[in-house]
Amino acid sequence: MTILRTIGKTCGFLGYAFQYACVTHCTFEYVGDFVMCSGPSMEPTLETNNILVTEHITPRLQMLRRGDIVIARCPTNPKQNICKRVTALPGDKVKRNFPRKSQYVPVGHVWLEGDNSSNSADSRVYGPVPYGLVRSRVLCRVWPLDKVASLTE
């Protein structure tokens, strides 16, 4: 009888763990999550090892505005995420570095640039980024504690 009870308890515990894993997945996928950023491309706004709170609702509703900082999948490597600022929306005229020319942002795309324009691989290199790659919008920085700040405009 004790074995049966142990099995029953284990199953119950696993069931709860599964339920909470699902709730966590949905929260992080549809509501918001935490992101730790690394790399120099967004200096001086963001530095390596800053922790950010992001939300997924605005990109899903396609209500991004110019100036928003977003997390997106890197167009050249889907396993990597990039953190950049939206500088232009469809229809805006932008300048590209390679090949050096100006172009209009096409429908369904955004133009992403890092704040550290001298050290950032962004839309100036790989062109407009499809909206479908944008994962979330950065709300605020929560770490380090002395630099807690809202990052929306």
Place this chain on the structure above:
Amino acid sequence: MWLKNLFKSVVIGLPVGITLVDTVGYVARVEGISMQPVLNPESTNTDYVFLSRWAVRDFSVRRGDIISLVSPKDPNQKIIKRVVALQGDVVNTLGYKNQFVKVPEGHCWVEGDHTGHTLDSNTFGPISLGLINAKAVAIVWPPDRWQNLQSHLPANRKPVAHAI
């Protein structure tokens, strides 16, 4: 009391369902004629396919796979196409601005089977692997069309040059 139980089931059941759909896969209706003759062979009936999210969890696709992806032109729309070339391959395009295109890193070239009646990479260029949503593995409805979808590439659509 039963209202409370119902509420509890919804609160727990909904996230479980969404998570399963997100990680395992789901059934979707195919609209349009762009993948004829494999999908929707007659425009009168519509096929339902099982889209496996698990198969593309690390963004690995092969040439010939049928995938669903977020349209680069409209993020609300999902389109279903066949992978023709992977990164590094050179494709002989059908009406794109350049006759030969080398697929850039992290991208792939997708086309509908119904050449001339499909909006695919020949219009919008190579697509980023990050836009891939799922891989279509089988037709599940109607019952007489029940079959697995083969990974198949017509000989004339093979890339001109393969990357390793």
